[in-house]
Structures are given as C-alpha cells and as structure tokens.
Amino acid sequence: MHHLSLPHTDQNTQRVLTGDRATGQLHLGHFVGSLAQRVKLQHQYKQTILVADLQGLTDNGHNPNKVSSNILNVVADYLAVGIDPLKTTICLQSKIPALSELTMYYANLVSVARLQRNPTVKNEIANKAFGASIPAGFLTYPISQAADITAFNATLIPVGDDQLPMIEQTNEIVRKINAIAQEKILQECKPLLSKVARLPSTDGQSKMSKSMGNAILLDSTQKTISKAVKSMYTDPNHISIDMPGRIEGNVVFTYLDAFHSDEKFVANLKAQYQAGGLGDGKTKKILEDRLQDLIKPIREARANFIDDKSQLIAILKEGSERSQDEANQVLNNVKRGFGLNLF
Amino acid sequence: MHHLSLPHTDQNTQRVLTGDRATGQLHLGHFVGSLAQRVKLQHQYKQTILVADLQGLTDNGHNPNKVSSNILNVVADYLAVGIDPLKTTICLQSKIPALSELTMYYANLVSVARLQRNPTVKNEIANKAFGASIPAGFLTYPISQAADITAFNATLIPVGDDQLPMIEQTNEIVRKINAIAQEKILQECKPLLSKVARLPSTDGQSKMSKSMGNAILLDSTQKTISKAVKSMYTDPNHISIDMPGRIEGNVVFTYLDAFHSDEKFVANLKAQYQAGGLGDGKTKKILEDRLQDLIKPIREARANFIDDKSQLIAILKEGSERSQDEANQVLNNVKRGFGLNLF
Known part of the structure; x- marks a missing residue:
C-alpha cells in the first residue's frame, strides 16, 4: 500500500x-x-x-x-x-x-x-x-x-x-x-x-584494502580516523602553505568531494588551495571533522549489532x-x- | 542382519x-x-x-x-x-x-x-x-x-x-x-x-550409439535383433565357407565371447572358423539364438515397466x-x- x-x-x-x-x-x-x-x-x-x-x-x-x-x-x-x-x-x-x-x-x-x-x-x-x-x-x-x-x-x-x-x-x-x-x-x-x-585508498596508490592498511573501516575509532586522514596522500610538491597545490590525485579533496555535503564550500576550498595559501593541515582538519561525524554513529551502532x-x-x-x-x-x-x- | x-x-x-x-x-x-x-x-x-x-x-x-x-x-x-x-x-x-x-x-x-x-x-x-x-x-x-x-x-x-x-x-x-x-x-x-x-558396434566401426543405428537396444524386437545380427561385421575376406576366417575384429565372435555362457563351445567354434569350413550364417544363427534368449525377458519386463x-x-x-x-x-x-x- x-x-x-x-x-x-x-x-x-x-x-x-x-x-x-x-x-x-x-x-x-x-x-x-x-x-x-x-x-x-x-x-x-x-x-x-x-x-x-x-x-x-x-x-x-x-x-x-x-x-x-x-x-x-x-x-x-x-x-x-x-x-x-x-x-x-x-x-x-x-x-x-x-x-x-x-x-x-x-x-x-x-x-x-x-x-x-x-x-x-x-x-x-x-x-x-x-x-x-x-x-x-x-x-x-x-x-x-x-x-x-x-x-x-x-x-x-x-x-x-x-x-x-x-x-x-x-x-x-x-x-x-x-x-x-x-x-x-x-x-x-x-x-x-x-x-x-x-x-581511492588513503595512500592514493590503489584500491582500498583492509590488509593493505589503507582503508578506513566503518568501525574505525576516532584515533584511527585521525591518523588515517593525517597520513593521507595530498600533493607532494605542495611543501609550503603559500604555494599553489594540485587537486588531481589529492586524496583529501577526493574524499571531500565524496563526503562533504556542501559542494560550494568544497569548490571554494579547491580554488583557495590551487591559488596558494591553504595548507594541507587545514583541509585535513575539515575532512577529519566530517569523517568523525559520519563514522561515529555507524561505529556506535555497529558495536551494538556485533555484540548480539x-x-x-x-x-x-x-x-x-x-x-x-x-x-x-x-x-x-x-x-x-x-x-x-x-x- | x-x-x-x-x-x-x-x-x-x-x-x-x-x-x-x-x-x-x-x-x-x-x-x-x-x-x-x-x-x-x-x-x-x-x-x-x-x-x-x-x-x-x-x-x-x-x-x-x-x-x-x-x-x-x-x-x-x-x-x-x-x-x-x-x-x-x-x-x-x-x-x-x-x-x-x-x-x-x-x-x-x-x-x-x-x-x-x-x-x-x-x-x-x-x-x-x-x-x-x-x-x-x-x-x-x-x-x-x-x-x-x-x-x-x-x-x-x-x-x-x-x-x-x-x-x-x-x-x-x-x-x-x-x-x-x-x-x-x-x-x-x-x-x-x-x-x-x-x-563394439554391430558394424564394428565405432562405439554403439542409438542414433548411429549400430546398437542393439534392450527393448529390441525379435525382428530387429535378427536383422542386426545378420548385418553384423565379420571378416570381409571370408567369402566362402571353406575358407579360413579371421576372429580379430569379427563382431560376431566378440559378441559370442561376451554373451555365450559356454566358453569351450565358443573356443571350438573359433577353431573351426579359423580352419575353414564354418560359414558366417551359422555363427550368426548361434549368436542370434543367444541374443533372442537374453533379450526376450528383458524386453517383456521392460514393456510392463515403461507402461506404468x-x-x-x-x-x-x-x-x-x-x-x-x-x-x-x-x-x-x-x-x-x-x-x-x-x-
């Protein structure tokens, strides 16, 4: 009906x-x-x-x-x-x-x-x-x-x-x-x-795989998520904040595209990053916050389910x-x- | 028990x-x-x-x-x-x-x-x-x-x-x-x-196969058995009764070996055939009699089973x-x- x-x-x-x-x-x-x-x-x-x-x-x-x-x-x-x-x-x-x-x-x-x-x-x-x-x-x-x-x-x-x-x-x-x-x-x-x-995997190299340690599992702890995002592959040539950075192959931006709901906000970030003046620490912080928000309820729900x-x-x-x-x-x-x- | x-x-x-x-x-x-x-x-x-x-x-x-x-x-x-x-x-x-x-x-x-x-x-x-x-x-x-x-x-x-x-x-x-x-x-x-x-198949050429028409099925009629035995491959060079005939590749003898219970009788037949003086008509009649005896009860039983x-x-x-x-x-x-x- x-x-x-x-x-x-x-x-x-x-x-x-x-x-x-x-x-x-x-x-x-x-x-x-x-x-x-x-x-x-x-x-x-x-x-x-x-x-x-x-x-x-x-x-x-x-x-x-x-x-x-x-x-x-x-x-x-x-x-x-x-x-x-x-x-x-x-x-x-x-x-x-x-x-x-x-x-x-x-x-x-x-x-x-x-x-x-x-x-x-x-x-x-x-x-x-x-x-x-x-x-x-x-x-x-x-x-x-x-x-x-x-x-x-x-x-x-x-x-x-x-x-x-x-x-x-x-x-x-x-x-x-x-x-x-x-x-x-x-x-x-x-x-x-x-x-x-x-x-892509967090190292940007291949498919995600638990055994390769380059995947963020759905029951990842806060700490694991933080560590995974901090170690993410970005633009290896972007060595100082004021330099222009590349978006292509930059795993942080690929994840932001996939997980951030505000497309405009992400587009602005990309423009800033490409122009120079936006550090990887900042983009990673934004991504980490988003992933922590996304995974926390999943992790908690999963813990209850797997217990029973x-x-x-x-x-x-x-x-x-x-x-x-x-x-x-x-x-x-x-x-x-x-x-x-x-x- | x-x-x-x-x-x-x-x-x-x-x-x-x-x-x-x-x-x-x-x-x-x-x-x-x-x-x-x-x-x-x-x-x-x-x-x-x-x-x-x-x-x-x-x-x-x-x-x-x-x-x-x-x-x-x-x-x-x-x-x-x-x-x-x-x-x-x-x-x-x-x-x-x-x-x-x-x-x-x-x-x-x-x-x-x-x-x-x-x-x-x-x-x-x-x-x-x-x-x-x-x-x-x-x-x-x-x-x-x-x-x-x-x-x-x-x-x-x-x-x-x-x-x-x-x-x-x-x-x-x-x-x-x-x-x-x-x-x-x-x-x-x-x-x-x-x-x-x-x-071997009745033509002595290959495997028996219903579709090749060279197999004697277990429900063959008397007539089919008779026809199959009469057309069996024997020794193509055995063109008159008094000539010696070959046993190898002679399908009639292979079938006699397989279906005749009296080994001595078959061994005697073979000796006669190889020596000359035994016609294919006679060996075929012996085989046909044996196969008619073998298949008749199978055919009759099968007719009853397949009816139900x-x-x-x-x-x-x-x-x-x-x-x-x-x-x-x-x-x-x-x-x-x-x-x-x-x-």
Whole structure:
C-alpha cells in the first residue's frame, strides 16, 4: 500500500539485487560506492542484498576462514549504516541451494572461451596473479552471478562500470534460457550505474584494502580516523602553505568531494588551495571533522549489532529462508524449461 | 542382519556408486559393460545408481529434450535387467541439490589447467568436436562427478580404465577437503575395473550409439535383433565357407565371447572358423539364438515397466529422497569444514 502512494515510476516492478563478497569488513569505499545508495534504494524498490560467501570462496578456497569469519561482520556493517532488514532482504548465498543448482544449468550454455574473454574476469585474474592455476570456480563466477541475479528476478543491478560485462553475461544466459524454454521464464536486467567514482585508498596508490592498511573501516575509532586522514596522500610538491597545490590525485579533496555535503564550500576550498595559501593541515582538519561525524554513529551502532550475534544470525536466517522460496520458484521454472519436471 | 550372515569381506563398509547419463535408452554395450555387474553388486554392497540428467545436459544444454525424454527409459532399463529398487537406490541427479552445492565448493579447489589436462575430458572434447566452444559445464564435469561420488560416501566405483582419471581427480579433491577441514570428512574411492572390454558396434566401426543405428537396444524386437545380427561385421575376406576366417575384429565372435555362457563351445567354434569350413550364417544363427534368449525377458519386463510411468516416477522419487538426506549430511560436513555452519 505504501508503494502505491509513491509517484508512478517503475519502483513497483523493478527488483534490485546487490551484495558483497564476505571477505572482510566494509570500509568507506563500500559506503560511498554502494552502501549509501542501498539505504536509499530500499525505500524505492524491493531490494535483496546477498552476502556472497560462495563467491568469496572462489579465490579463497584454501583459506575459507577469511570468508566464514566475515559473514557477520558484513551483516553488522549493513545494519550500522542503516540498511533495514524490514525493508531489505539480507540473505546468505550458501544457504540458498537453488543458486548452486541454477549455476549448474547455466554452465552448460556458456563456453569456456566466452568466460575467458570476460574483461572483468580477465582483469581480476591479472590482478590476483593466479598464474596458471585459476580455480575453476573463479573462472566460472560470472555464471554464478547470473544465477544470483535471475534467482531473485532482479532487473536493476547497482554496479560500477567495470562490472558491466557481468550484466551482459547474465542477459546472454537469460536469452538462451528463454529460447530453450520457448517462454519468457527469466527477465533481463539493467545496470544502475553508480555516479560516484571509486574512492581511492588513503595512500592514493590503489584500491582500498583492509590488509593493505589503507582503508578506513566503518568501525574505525576516532584515533584511527585521525591518523588515517593525517597520513593521507595530498600533493607532494605542495611543501609550503603559500604555494599553489594540485587537486588531481589529492586524496583529501577526493574524499571531500565524496563526503562533504556542501559542494560550494568544497569548490571554494579547491580554488583557495590551487591559488596558494591553504595548507594541507587545514583541509585535513575539515575532512577529519566530517569523517568523525559520519563514522561515529555507524561505529556506535555497529558495536551494538556485533555484540548480539544471535540477532545477526536471526536476520540472515530469516532473509535466507524467504529468499529460498523465491529462488526455488525460479529454479522450478528453469527446470520446467529444460523439461526436468517429472516430479 | 542379512549382511552379517555373509562371509567376512569388505561388503559391509564399501559403498558402490554407478550411473548413466540419461541421454538415450540403454543397449547391449551397457548390459555387458555395467548393468549385469550391477545386478550382482546389489547383493554384495550398498549400491546407488545415479540417473545423471545434469551430466547429460553438459553437452546437450541446447537440446535438453534428449535428456528429459530418456530419464524414465533408463529407469525402465534398470528394472528390466533385474536391478531391484529394494536393494539398489536409484536416484535422479537433478533432484539432489547437495550435488550442485558440493560442486560449487569443490570447483574452488581445482584449477582450470588441471581440468584441461584430464585425459578423459581431453578425449571427449576431441570426439565431440566442440571446437572453441566447450561448455563450462562440460569442462568442469569431473568436479561434479567428484561431488556425486563423495555425496554418497562411495568407495568403490565400477569403471572402465578410460575413467581412471576421474577417480584420481575425485581423490585429489577428497584430500584437499580433508586438509582444509583438518578432519577426515570425505573418503577416497577406488575403481572397480570391469573385466569386459568395450563391446563394439554391430558394424564394428565405432562405439554403439542409438542414433548411429549400430546398437542393439534392450527393448529390441525379435525382428530387429535378427536383422542386426545378420548385418553384423565379420571378416570381409571370408567369402566362402571353406575358407579360413579371421576372429580379430569379427563382431560376431566378440559378441559370442561376451554373451555365450559356454566358453569351450565358443573356443571350438573359433577353431573351426579359423580352419575353414564354418560359414558366417551359422555363427550368426548361434549368436542370434543367444541374443533372442537374453533379450526376450528383458524386453517383456521392460514393456510392463515403461507402461506404468507412475511406478517408475515413484521409484525414482523415493530413491532421490533417501539420497537427499545422505548427500545433505555430507554437504553439512563439508560446509562445517569450510567454517560455513553459522546456522
């Protein structure tokens, strides 16, 4: 009923699926890249968030603790930023057998060569230095993602543009299944492209990563935040306050763009910095204040959530059970499409 | 109780898994290569037979009817040759979600390069002329077979020697899982090598195949059997009765070796044939009589079984449900080994 009172858009029919590999706590990069958007999306769409433990294992098969120890961390992060389990279904990939079953059916419709051409997979393989020993599960994870997306009838997938090949792969599978079934069993999906560029690490060198120590986690203490901002990469040639400084590649300004709500104020700061006369100490202080304000309530909420593991498990269990029913329906349709509905 | 009265061998602990891709009716090649053995094995071991519809799809993804239309055919073939559903569990691969789930876990422990080196897969890829478009599901089917074997705690796998690499691959996965779990969760398996060589097609040219019309199906009519034997490949140079004939490559004698119970009688026939004075008409008559005797009761039993589809479904359903419980236990152990047992 609530939905019907909203202005007429596609929010009634569109389904959103997002998720995270459960391989570490979430950080500010996740916050600005996806979490903040999900908090908004849950009011507009039926949204499912998948805690992707199986996908996390595709490159951690021999180190599963990295995945298993982070499942509840990720759920606590979700709740702490304001994802509401009454509005968003939060579920655990490994608790939904239909996702694995759908993967088996789809894997017969995607060639090995097609997977090897996938630009996202190609990039990730290069970054991970697997050498000749790419796990089969890693090469085939775009098929598993297609299973995830279609199992929830998701039509809108929030992604960065580096993930567009995944959407393409999913829609190829959707079309093949519908052609085999001679029936529109599955729906194609569309990307919901994030407007925000990927947040750089605090050292400006790479992607944020907890293990690299260049990420600000969502449960960072006041002290950690302060230290991280103070050590942030700025303009190495900006050695005195009166000199003009560079904005490009200056992590402090990238973060101000991402986290400061007053665009005009940030634009003024940039102009001053470029003209000369604004020191890094001052810009860092402004950023630190903003991040302390942002993270304090998240950290405090998260501490309460992580203290009550049985509540986190209950939320994940309830969401997974609801998702099972939904995914099983899609699986049954796909099996019927293949003629495998004897009993 | 029955088991305990048998002489002390390993029959109480060994578990047998066999199965067939559900891609066609079974023929005399299956009978001599595996079915006859299974009828015996069911009295000695706890035996599970998997109707492998998912594996059948790995090279029939775009033609699933070839699989779905043959599931009950295969079950009827089993019952007709004397496989007893009270002694042997007959189950359907697609009805046991744990098999797909285990495949997902195992796929993270096997490299793409390892799969590409598998001699059986290599051979089959060459035979099937997939070109560059090997389906991912086909390349990875040894992983799915390892899931099948381990899900039923099978320790004894009846195979031809061309399937030995599959056993090796399974045991590699078993050792990796046990190492990760630091616990003996899964058991290694051993091949039970068939003594019988692969039965040639009636034209002596290749493997038997229903579509090639060179296989004698288990429901062949009297007329079809007669025609098939009469057209069998013998010795093309044996153009008159009094000439010596060749035994090697002579399909009639290969079939007599496989199906005639009196070895001495067959040895005498061979000697006569090689010496000259024995015509192909006579050897073919002897073989035809034997095959008519063999197939008649199978054909008649099969006609009754295939007439009662609901009984076939009930048998498959009951076996699949029992198998689900068993496979779920193994899956839970593997998940616990990976630390994925939150709830």
